[in-house]
Amino acid sequence: MSTRIPPIPDSDFGADGDLHRHGDLLWIPLRQRWSTVVGKPEELVRQEWVRRLVQEGGYSLGQMDQERRDLTHGTGSPRADIVVWGSAELKAQGAEALMVVETKAVDGPVILSDFRQGESYARAGGSEFLVAATASAHSTYQLTKGFPGRATQVNSWPTKADFADARKLEQLKSSLRVFDRDEFQKLLFDCHSLLRDHHAMTPDRAFDTISRVLFIKLDIERNGQWGTFTTDYLDKRKRYMRGSDAPLHQVLFDETKQSFKADNLFEDNDTLDISPATFRELVSKLQRFNLSKTSDDVKGIAFERFLGRTFRGELGQFFTPRPVVDFMVESLAPVEGELICDPAAGSGGFLIRVFEEVRAQIGAEIEAAKTAAFEKIAAEYKDDDPEEKLAERDRRIDEAFDALNEDLKPSGNDGKPVETRVGRLAWHCIYGTDKEPRAARTAKMNMVMHGDGHGGIHWHDGLVNINGIFDGRFDIVVTNPPFGASVTDTQLVGATTESDVPDDPAYVKRQSSKYGHDWREAHDAVVNARNQPILDLFEIGRGRKGRQTEILFVERCLNLLKPGGRLGIVLPNGNLNASSLDWLRRWVEGRAYLRGVVSLPQETFKFSKASVSASIVFLEKFTEEDTARWSDAWRSATTQLRDTYSKKREDLIAAHQDRIFTANGDEGLVQVLADLAAVDIKPTLGKPQTKPVDGLVEGAVVTKLGGMTWTGNPTDGAAALAGKTRYRELSLPLKATISAELTALRKQLRLVDDEEQRACWSLVRKSFDYPVFMATPQTVGITATGETGPHVPNDLPEVLDAWRKFQLSNESIREQ
Template sequence: MADTKVIVIPEGKICDYVDGKFRNDTPEEYVRQTIEKRLVNEHKYLLKQIRIEYTLQMGSRKPRADIVIFDKDCTEQTQENIKIIIECKKEAVEARNAKEGVEQLKAYMSACLNCEWGMWTNGRQKEVYRKVKNEKGQIEFMDYNDIPSADGNLEDINRPKRTTLKNAYDDNLLFTFKTCHNHIYVNDGLQKQPAFFELLKVIFCKIEDERNIPKPLEFYATSEERSNPDGQLTVKKRISKIFDQVKNKKKYRLIFDANDEIKLSPRSLAYIVSELQKYSLLNTNIDIKGKAYEEIVGANLRGDRGEFFTPRNVMKMVVEMINPGVDEKVLDSSCGTGGFLVNAMTHVIEKLERQFEEELGMPKANWSNEAINTFRDRISEMAKSNYFGFDINPDLVKATKMNMVMNNDGSGNILQSNSLLPPHEWTDDFRSNLAEALGIDKSAIRNHKTIEFFNVIVTNPPFGSKIPIKDKAILEQFELAHVWENDKKTNTWAMTERLQASVPPEILFVERCTQLLVPGGRMGIVLPDNILGAPGLGYIREWLIKNHRIIASVDLHVDTFQPRNGTQTSVLFLQKKTQEQKDAEEKSGTMADYNIFMAMVEKVGHDKRDNPTFKRDKEGNEILVPDTNSVLVLGETGEGDRTVSHEQKKKVEDDQTPDVPAIFAEWKTKEGLAW
């Protein structure tokens, strides 16, 4: 395009998504920008229909409405022709606020003769009203699920069809999850964690309903049902039937008990269903789903055992570098929210999708329902056979299962266990389920020498001096739990028979992951830098070199895990040596000589307070570049087809993690590494 020049953003400003004007970067503005993107990308309103900060005449007052929308054919965008008004507030402002709450919105709607719809939101709460006149000619405001989309179809607001489900855009799914969770927390008297798990049940129902092709969708609540007690009971009965189907599925038996039920009040359930029903949770972009889900999980289930969830950009970098194959068995031994597994599975699904497109001779968009179901069955089978996650926290196990279900149904092998325990002390359920998934006899899982099951491990183990491992039965399994002595003359280390009194968990996890890998298997593991550099831990590095080929080390910026943890970390990529390789090296007395890929990630896209950081020009100003992913449109052709014009601009995240995999892939080819 001709106008792809870089635009500089003044300090403290943002570029408005709709009109391109610079506005102050405030919490309220963040809410408005997210809503603007939803209006255009989900509701399909044209730019020419939307006005920002529109001045209203209300007696002697001239307030400005945040967003107003006109009919697309409106030639005079006057106050009397406004169809929709939207007011956006920062999170701290409540809907009942006398000055800035929903009453302000209703006053604005009343002052606009033909305004039929209004929406008020603060990012956590959303209220939608339709203005009508009763039999006496008086104005009334009816609660509605949502404002209508550009086509004006009200039926889809109440009961969406499969063809009208929308893919969430930007942070709107995160807004919706927060809104639902906040509603449960406030209205049902549940604490954060129980409120989260009730929301989880409803999300399961939503996904189950979407998968029930080709039957009509049953996950819905009409505006009328949401607004009266009888309707709310009807919704609860309808969703409870779906939840019964969920519970009866074998793959969900470790998530829900047979007598489990949705404990939300009918009023809350109807509200949450109405908020979720318009989206397709199956088809929404994985990054949007992942960000929304993992952020709400982290806010509600973060524990105190060194659980610092890995940023999504780092997980994506690690998975792309480790490059799991379609038939490889993948494990995250400390799965947390499941982000590593979801990324790994998505990486492989993209490969599988390309295979299917070649076999069928057509792009995915043209597949039949039968082909789509066959593809989903193949993904489910792959997930059941090849994807595994362990975590000691039972709540995180449930959360990971949900994340996998939401991202292509990989829920089968997420298991709760303290995986550092001796294998013969693993619970019978854990050993039975693991053996069944691996297709082996449970009795084969005897000790730490008989657990070489996985081709690929991607993980971020809990780390920290506050949670040391002191149990002798655990420590005895690990060479790295022994006392090692250093020969200062040769600068070599020798393991003694004595055990250390306590060992940080991340050291044991390195060795446990090695034990879990098949010979030749590879891992990407996040570790504190002291393991790689502290003089007193030289024995760990010697052990690593003896047992692995060190493929790569990527040094992460100190802010990577901020604001909760300032530990300096790196990602270490290792390939387990075969016994033959180790024997040959021991016989020759020399280690194989090879190159190691080294990289430093100095920018991770956020600062120590977790605020996003963006690239700047030489003067320190943020810059804008063309947004190639934007679907924003200005007008239509004579045939009614949308035409992309008005090139959208976006800030550029100051993040180097996406650059590393491509550089690594080029290096790997030169080194002759085939995976």
């Protein structure tokens, strides 16, 4: 059954400036014919750009062509979707083109490598501009001539009027692609100011409100209700609302809370405490930005700049400077498939940087695969093949690219997990917690803005297990824990929302299925610890009245790591050099290698409320083999030193015995002991017992003295008995003096105990001798006022180079 061809339309475009459609047929102005679009979604995108070039760009159809090959380079040369010349005459002459537009039917951001056909044509045809467009986004590039040519992204594509004005064209060329990003960032600041002016909100309340509005927008987009987040929708709904109805913005927020219920971000009674008029104004500012479609670099960097400015002021305790974040993540070198956690995630900076780093690695591999696919498919065709064959080649290349690009998707259009390489990274490899709800919400939104990966972030106490965050699971832990606070024995597991762990059957079944037996053991341990001090979850906290929060996080981070896992943590310098915390350093030394210490300048955290002198510490958790070797080193050291220190103790006791038994030379006791010696009886202290101390510092021992006993075989039993009796009578009044002498001996023995411990540590350290990277950068890319950027001096890139060389050197030594 044939489809009736409609008549030729009176105009190239409809009355409203739209494309002519007739069922499955689409009018093609450049070909002056109707064409079916069944199975040709790319045709719709291409014709939409023909329309834009005419109506928005001022170009005529006569100076344009579509599906054009550069025949001067052979019939197999690249094909361009749309080519624009300076005039119809220049087109007829085959002159150099002004601009090439290459289109794809895929929905999503532009990936320049997918448009290599159009770029090749543009370069071959001498065009200076390339527009790469998908169904939902486009990017404009200025192409430089020569080899290798560069493609520099600029703000917008040039109109016909731009080409006629040299000054305008030069301005367009020099405008880097920052307009959308700056515009979105400005909108966020405008929203912030609006809330301050309309509702006298403090910066933190304003930030919370903007975050909630953004969550509403994201939820609406992901549910496909595109028209709901518009002023038009709000105005229409307002007509039908009754006085008893809840405000529409609160209804939308309640729906959003339900959508994100599993993320535990909002309390049931949380409200969006603004007026309908304010909400409408916020919507009017944000409605044209599609969070799901806008490229990650636009919305992510814009949100992070807005976030940084806000957090550096009122909320600085949740913000780690981006240059420090970059350095720590690059130093830890995460790779695809590794699990990463930040148990004190704050605004999510570390996790976002990990996501970006690994996603870039995946992207580079996919780009290499695209090149290989392109070369393999292209090799199957010849330059003089018929046009149909070459079109088949181009279609196969596009299909191969589309298939490879699937692995770059972090989530589905509905915001749910997808089984792609970036999807697995986003949903199964990145985890974080923060006990401050504002920080947790911010981290989630920050992750969404940078390309998703928010599913593993929770509002929860980072010291207590939740979801997939439990001991022995992670390859990398990277964090900047809170400084200056304390965890006391009054803070109990389960006493607050953020320290509790759900244990309803549905949750347990879901998590057990996802994480297996190890999760169940870790979960049961925390559930069984409810109403007990959080301190008791940790070896260094058990039985204590309190510990500094950052000290507990050291143990928490090491516990979270797999054997051999890597830790990067920011710690106050007092943890590294205070004598009172020597026990902590020794405790860590027996569980992990100290790989590096980078001392940060004082101004690094001066902008925040937690202005402290701090360092970055890199640790590598012992493997089972390392732990066994550590134990062997201790056994060897104690065995080697046992006889030496046993003799020291015996000599010390022998030197003190006379002073103890005679109460420091009492004449009566001296005489009695002489009389007893005459009948072969003398007092002695029992053999001392040296026992390990149950504590945090390995190798600690304590010597226990034996009680006084009488030794010898008396030659005169009656005299011996009388002498012992007399000794007791005379020593009773001198008990305090004897006790003081015993105390003096015990002090001397404790010194020997400490000396033995230090000697053991010295031997163990010799057998565990390894180099430690140390650096003291003078600048780290941030000023005392919190300013960052390429203009701020930063020594960390040089430190990173030195760190990598250090690691390579050590790896080669270990392999020898």
